Amino acid sequence: MLxxxxxxxxxxxxxxxxxxxxxFVLIRLIPGDPAxxxxxxxxxxxxxxxxxxxxxLDQSLPTQFGIWFSHLLKGDLGISINSQEPxxxxxxxxxxxxxxxxxxAVFFASLVAVPAGVIAAWxxxxxxxxxxxxxxxxxxxxPTFWLGLLLLLFFGLKLEWLxxxxxxxxxxxxxxxxxYLIMPILTLFLHEIGVILRMARASTLEVLRLxxxxxxxxxxxxxxxxxxxxxxxxxxxxxxxxxxxxLGNLLGGIAVVETVFTIPGLGRLLVDSIFARxxxxxxxxxxxxxxxxxxxxxxxxLCYPIFDPRVxxx
Amino acid sequence: xxxxxxxxxxLAAMAGPAAAQSLTVSVAADVRSINxxxxxxxxxxxxxxxxxxxxxxxxxxxxxxxxxxxxxxxSPDGKTYTFTLRKGVKFHNGAxxxxxxxxxxxxxxxxxxxxxxxxTEFDGRNGLKVEAVEAPDANTVTMKLNAPxxxxxxALARTDCAMAAVIHKDSVKPxxxxxxxxxxxxxKMGEWKRNEFYTMSAFADYVSPKGDGKIDGYLxxxxxLVKDVKFLIVRDPATVKAGLLSGAIDMGGILNSDVxxxxxxxxxxxxxxxxxxxxxxxxxxxxxxxxxxxxxxAIAAAIDYDELVxxxxxxxxxxxxxxxxxxxxxxxxxxxxxxxxDPAQAKKLLQxxxxxxxxxxxxxxxxxxxxSFPQAVVAQSMLQAIGIKAEIEVLEWxxxxxxxNKGNYQMQAFxxxxxxxxxxxxxxxxxxxxxxxxxxWEEPQALALIDKAMVVADKxxxxxxxxxxxxxxIAEVPMIFTFNGVEPYALSKRVKGFxxxxxxxxxxxxxxxx
Numbered sequence: 001m002l003x004x005x006x007x008x009x010x011x012x013x014x015x016x017x018x019x020x021x022x023x024f025v026l027i028r029l030i031p032g033d034p035a036x037x038x039x040x041x042x043x044x045x046x047x048x049x050x051x052x053x054x055x056x057l058d059q060s061l062p063t064q065f066g067i068w069f070s071h072l073l074k075g076d077l078g079i080s081i082n083s084q085e086p087x088x089x090x091x092x093x094x095x096x097x098x099x100x101x102x103x104x105a106v107f108f109a110s111l112v113a114v115p116a117g118v119i120a121a122w123x124x125x126x127x128x129x130x131x132x133x134x135x136x137x138x139x140x141x142x143p144t145f146w147l148g149l150l151l152l153l154f155f156g157l158k159l160e161w162l163x164x165x166x167x168x169x170x171x172x173x174x175x176x177x178x179x180y181l182i183m184p185i186l187t188l189f190l191h192e193i194g195v196i197l198r199m200a201r202a203s204t205l206e207v208l209r210l211x212x213x214x215x216x217x218x219x220x221x222x223x224x225x226x227x228x229x230x231x232x233x234x235x236x237x238x239x240x241x242x243x244x245x246x247l248g249n250l251l252g253g254i255a256v257v258e259t260v261f262t263i264p265g266l267g268r269l270l271v272d273s274i275f276a277r278x279x280x281x282x283x284x285x286x287x288x289x290x291x292x293x294x295x296x297x298x299x300x301x302l303c304y305p306i307f308d309p310r311v312x313x314x
Numbered sequence: 315x316x317x318x319x320x321x322x323x324x325l326a327a328m329a330g331p332a333a334a335q336s337l338t339v340s341v342a343a344d345v346r347s348i349n350x351x352x353x354x355x356x357x358x359x360x361x362x363x364x365x366x367x368x369x370x371x372x373x374x375x376x377x378x379x380x381x382x383x384x385x386x387x388x389s390p391d392g393k394t395y396t397f398t399l400r401k402g403v404k405f406h407n408g409a410x411x412x413x414x415x416x417x418x419x420x421x422x423x424x425x426x427x428x429x430x431x432x433x434t435e436f437d438g439r440n441g442l443k444v445e446a447v448e449a450p451d452a453n454t455v456t457m458k459l460n461a462p463x464x465x466x467x468x469a470l471a472r473t474d475c476a477m478a479a480v481i482h483k484d485s486v487k488p489x490x491x492x493x494x495x496x497x498x499x500x501x502k503m504g505e506w507k508r509n510e511f512y513t514m515s516a517f518a519d520y521v522s523p524k525g526d527g528k529i530d531g532y533l534x535x536x537x538x539l540v541k542d543v544k545f546l547i548v549r550d551p552a553t554v555k556a557g558l559l560s561g562a563i564d565m566g567g568i569l570n571s572d573v574x575x576x577x578x579x580x581x582x583x584x585x586x587x588x589x590x591x592x593x594x595x596x597x598x599x600x601x602x603x604x605x606x607x608x609x610x611x612a613i614a615a616a617i618d619y620d621e622l623v624x625x626x627x628x629x630x631x632x633x634x635x636x637x638x639x640x641x642x643x644x645x646x647x648x649x650x651x652x653x654x655x656d657p658a659q660a661k662k663l664l665q666x667x668x669x670x671x672x673x674x675x676x677x678x679x680x681x682x683x684x685x686s687f688p689q690a691v692v693a694q695s696m697l698q699a700i701g702i703k704a705e706i707e708v709l710e711w712x713x714x715x716x717x718x719n720k721g722n723y724q725m726q727a728f729x730x731x732x733x734x735x736x737x738x739x740x741x742x743x744x745x746x747x748x749x750x751x752x753x754x755w756e757e758p759q760a761l762a763l764i765d766k767a768m769v770v771a772d773k774x775x776x777x778x779x780x781x782x783x784x785x786x787x788i789a790e791v792p793m794i795f796t797f798n799g800v801e802p803y804a805l806s807k808r809v810k811g812f813x814x815x816x817x818x819x820x821x822x823x824x825x826x827x828x
Contacts, residue, residue, distance in 0.1 A: 032712030036719045040355075040731065043719065045750055047434065082346055083508065084353060094509075152556050165340070165548050165557040167510055259550050264509035268549075272343075272509075277712050 008301050012294045019290040020072065023283050024065050033057075034081060034277035055081060055279075068283070077287070078280035082273070087284040091266065095251075095288065098258070098265035100170065101181060102250040105188035110243055113193045117200025118235065121208060122227055132197065140194030148187040148260040155183060165262050184261045188254070192246055199242045204235040237304065244300035248293035252286075335541040337809070337826050339819060340548040340557060340566030342683070344509050349492040351423070351431045351476035356731070359473045360818050361545065363532065364514055365406075366497030368477030369397045369416065369455070370470045371532030374815065375641050376590065376734030378471035379533050381523060382411065382480055382498060383455075392462030392771060397455045404519050405482040406502045413449035419480045420447050427490075432475035441768075442466060464771045468735045473818070477532070500538040500822045514821075515542040522822075529813060529823050536822040539811070543821045551682060558582060558804045564826065565805040565812065565819075569682065570628035576804045583805045586630050587814025590639035590732035591799030592739075593626070593685050595676070595693055596754055599792055600747060601724050603674065608667035610791035614653040615660035616700045617693060623797045626688040631797040636784055637739045639798060643773075644736045648781040653788060660700045673703045677726040679711045686714075689796065690727040721751030729799070732816060736780045737767035743793060755792035 035051040036043050052058045056067065071078060077087035113136075120132040139147075156164035162183055170177030207213065208231055216226045255267030266285060273281035345361050347353040354362070371381035380386050383397040403411040423430040424437065424444075436444045443460040450456065459466060470478050482496040494503045500520045504513030516538035524535050546563065548554050555572060557563035559579060568576060568584075577584045597604050597613070604610060619633035635652025638645045674697070678690035690706045697704040704725075709717070717723050733739040741764050745753035755761075760783060767779045801814050808827040813820070 030713075032710065032716045033719070034712075037712045037715055040715070043752075044434070044440075046439065048719070082353075083344075084347065085508070149552055152553065157556055157560055160560065163562060164560045165553055165562050166546060260553055262510075262546070262548050262550075262553060264547075268509070272549075275711075 004305070005302055008298050012298055015294055016287075016290060020069065020287055021065075023286045023290075024068065025061075027279055027282055028061060028064075030277075032277055034279060037277050038081070068280075072287075077284040080273075080281045081278045082276050082281070087280055090269070090281070091284050091288050094264060094266040094269045095292075097167075097169075097263060098251060098254050098267060101184050101188060101257070101263070101265065102247060102254060104181075105185045106192055106243060106247055106250065108185075109189050109192035109196055113196035114200045114236070114239060116193075117197040117202075117239070118204045118227065118232055120197070120201045121204035121235075122223075122231075124205060129201075133201065136194040136197040136201075138194070139190050140198070142191070143256075144187055144191050145256045145260055147190060148183070148257055151183050151187055152260065167261075167263050180261075181263075184257050184263055187257050187261075188250065192250075195246060196239065196243065200235065200239045203238040204231055207231045207235040210234075240303065241300055244296050247296050248289075251292050252289040335826055337540045337543045337821065337824065338562065338564050339543060339545050339821075340554045340563045341545045341819075342547070342549055342567065344547050345506070345512055347492075348495055348503060348506060348512075350479040350481065350495060350497075351474070352429050352492070354431060354474065354476065356474075356817060359476060361512060361514070362476055362479070362495060363473060363499070363818070364501045364543075364821055365495050365499040365503055366476065366479035366481055367499050367532070368470060368479045370467050371477055372471050372473070372734060372816075373531040373533045374529075375643050376531070376639065376732075376816075377643060378467040378734075381471075381477070381533055382416075386467070393459045395457045395459070395466065397457070399453050399455070400521070400523070401453070403498050403521050405498055406496045406517055407482055407484055408519070409482055409484075411480065411498055412452045413455045414452070415482060416455045416480050417447060417449050418483050420444075420478070422486075423478060430475070432469065432472065432478070435469045435472075435475065442469065462769060462771065464767070464769055464776070465735055465737060468738065471532075473816075500536045501543065504542060504544075509547060511544055511546045513542055513544045516540065527823060529815075529820065531815065536820075538822055539825045540821065555804075558806070561806065565803055565809050567819075568802050568804045570630055570685075570800065570802060572804075573628060573630060573802045579804075581807055583807055583809075584802060585805060585812070585814055586800055586802045587816075588631070588641070589799040589801055589816045590641070590734060590739075591817070592634075592637065592639075592730045592795050593689060593797055593799065594728065594730075594793055594795040595689065596718070596723070596726040596728045596743075596793045597791065598721060598724050599754065599756070600721070603669075603672055604724055606667050606669075607790060608663050609669055612660045612663035612667060612669070612700065613697060613702070614791045614794055615656045615663060616702070617653070617696050617794065617796075618655045619652065619796060620655075622689065622692045622696070625692045626685045627797060627800055630800045630802065633797050635788070635795050637743070637787065637795055638736050638780065638784070639732070639734070639739070642734065642736060644777055644780050646777065646781070649784050651784075651788065653791075653794065657700055664700055664702065669702065671701075671703055673705055675705050675707050675724050677707050677709055677714050677717060677723050679709055679714045681711050684711070684729060686727040686729070693727065719752045721747055721753075732799075736783075737764060737776075740764045740767070740780075740783055740787075755787070755790070757786065757790060757792070760786050760790075 035048045039047055056064060080087055116132055120129045123129045152164055155162045163180060167180050168176040213226060213231055216230050254265060255271040258265040258268040270285040341357060343357050345358040346355055350362050350366050367381050369383045370378045373379050382400060384400045385398050387396040399411060422428050434440050436442060442463045444457050445460055446458040448456050479497055485493060485496045487493045500517055501514035502517045504515050506512040520538055522536045523533055527535050529535055551569050554566050558566060573584055576582055597610055599605055623631050623633045634640055636649040638649050676690045676694060678686045680687045694704045694706055730742055733742055744755040744761055744764055747753050747756050763779050763783050767776055770776055801817055803814050805812060811824045
């Protein structure tokens with residue numbers, strides 16, 4: 001198990017290195033100069049050159065990369081061009097906000113969707129199955145920004161139960177903080193139910209067709225025992241992997257929900273920085289998201305042997 | 315369970331509406347810094363200039379006048395400006411304003427370490443140099459220039475220079491780094507929570523330039539009448555609408571396309587202001603095709619300005635082909651004469667130009683707050699109507715700006731930021747393309763007229779220069795201005811006294827009913 005874990009951790013390092021180089025190069029391939037964007041139509045060639053020099057953009061790409069990477073190795077992601085803040089604390093504070101939404105939404109979505117998916121598979125082609133698959137498809141098909149706006153209009157404007165704009169940190173005021181997070185969490189929760197339910201159903205269906213399930217039934221085990229003791233454990237593996245992917249995806253892609261609900265999270269920071277061509281922050285955010293992605297998948301991999309001991313044996 | 319839910323929702327509802335006398339205003343973006351004139355944008359200037367003031371500021375028509383100064387005297391040779399300070403003015407920390415504070419602030423701005431946005435406007439690099447600043451007594455400041463300059467006061471009043479705001483030396487920490495603005499403005503700095511909100515509170519000891527309740531740019535009555543103002547950062551226009559309708563937001567800028575809908579809301583008033591931003595179509599006069607003046611004239615005659623402006627502004631704006639803002643005191647009868655929509659004449663000019671059906675590409679962007687794309691679409695169809703093959707290339711804004719700076723385009727649907735003085739308004743798009751590829755108009759005689767307008771101070775003489783420039787611009791069509799910016803705001807009916815002006819959300823003289 002230790003060797004398995006170490007192999008996985010070592011394999012993550014080149015992934016992060018490739019991400020670092022790709023992020024650095026790709027950002028610089030995007031047309032649009034951050035210096036001229038910051039100065040707008042007030043810019044003069046002298047002021048643009050001056051700003052480019054101060055931002056280090058007048059150096060060659062390898063020099064820029066060398067400087068950036070040497071700082072990176074010391075854990076220094078640099079300073080934001082826009083806000084002049086150190087980037088790592090900025091990202092961590094925003095990550096905490098996004099993580100609260102994503103983790104809670106995915107946790108509850110899994111809690112609901114996994115059993116629902118297993119039951120749908122067990123009752124394949126029944127009205128219950130059709131209803132669950134239909135609901136999942138519907139939730140999957142609604143874009144999150146649209147779902148968010150619908151919730152905002154319904155709970156915020158129509159019923160006036162929840163505040164429509166603003167954000168209060170849970171650290172500042174726990175109760176109000178939770179109130180402000182309900183709608184963003186609900187939006188992601190509803191969307192992710194669709195994703196996870198379909199995966200849980202598909203993997204359970206696959207397992208239910210295997211010989212050992214027929215054998216278990218032939219032994220006279222009850223349907224409940226067959227389903228939860230034998231089928232579920234094996235079907236949960238792929239779903240568990242998917243949950244890891246969902247978590248990683250959401251950390252990078254929560255920007256839409258954060259924009260609709262005015263939440264100052266990591267996704268919004270990334271999008272705002274892209275519009276402002278704030279290179280250091282874009283690089284920092286993407287590296288951080290990649291790091292989270294690798295970390296989440298590492299945790300998923302390390303947990304995998306719990307469902308399938310053959311993994312460590314290999 | 316129901317009881318728990320009900321109490322939760324009641325508490326949530328309590329979290330929504332703002333308390334009386336506390337105004338919540340939505341803004342689309344965070345401020346970049348609170349250091350006047352440093353790391354700024356329009357949004358930043360708007361906030362900072364509610365807290366700090368300079369010796370001179372703009373009046374409602376964009377003419378500079380005394381603000382912290384009671385009067386400004388100019389020596390006969392036009393090189394020495396004497397500012398007599400207003401009496402009784404205090405900083406937010408209670409300290410009285412003296413000429414020593416003006417000197418300290420000026421020296422700080424002129425120190426390159428401060429990174430003041432407008433250093434190059436005063437250190438000689440752009441022609442104007444302030445050679446000496448002195449304080450002969452506690453109430454007087456003199457500034458000596460290298461040469462007479464008609465734009466010196468305008469440069470001092472510029473909002474992107476933060477009015478060269480006079481701040482107290484306690485605004486910086488002992489190590490010289492900036493802490494927070496301690497100015498003389500009607501509001502004091504409150505709290506700034508990055509990417510969530512920023513606030514300011516009323517300065518009880520504020521001494522208004524004029525106390526008659528009549529606002530006049532930055533120079534009129536500026537009494538702070540609400541206890542505090544919270545600027546809430548809301549990027550999504552749909553969320554702004556929901557916030558306004560729910561009462562969680564008291565006022566905020568809205569999209570042109572939302573005006574009609576929000577006018578029908580019983581709890582809201584809608585106000586549409588205009589500003590000196592100029593929208594238009596840029597033409598690359600060095601393009602092999604568009605260097606042909608007849609073709610440019612044909613393009614100008616092909617556009618139905620009433621229709622284009624109506625479509626691009628959701629029927630909120632009126633056409634203006636002049637580079638001058640209609641609120642300018644220089645905007646006269648000559649400036650009212652624009653391009654004439656005449657399809658028959660356009661077709662004739664097109665034929666005379668020798669146009670052979672070549673494609674003309676119009677660059678545009680789709681930012682929700684910009685009118686670039688709608689302008690491009692309408693212009694495209696009008697050009698096609700006279701036989702010009704026009705295509706639109708939609709770019710992300712930073713990319714379009716890059717192409718603008720490099721002069722790499724045929725046509726663009728573009729907008730220029732505000733310029734109050736007409737000389738600066740013309741200079742913004744005129745110059746030698748070899749030195750600055752972003753410049754559009756490079757006709758030598760026009761450039762000479764602009765240079766002259768930068769120095770001549772006499773108003774009548776300047777008017778003649780601007781009239782001449784306008785006529786040349788209409789004849790040569792280096793570009794086509796179409797209309798000025800509109801800025802619709804939706805306000806709770808409890809908000810009184812707000813007047814939108816030049817994209818600045820001035821919070822003085824604004825009251826909030828209970």
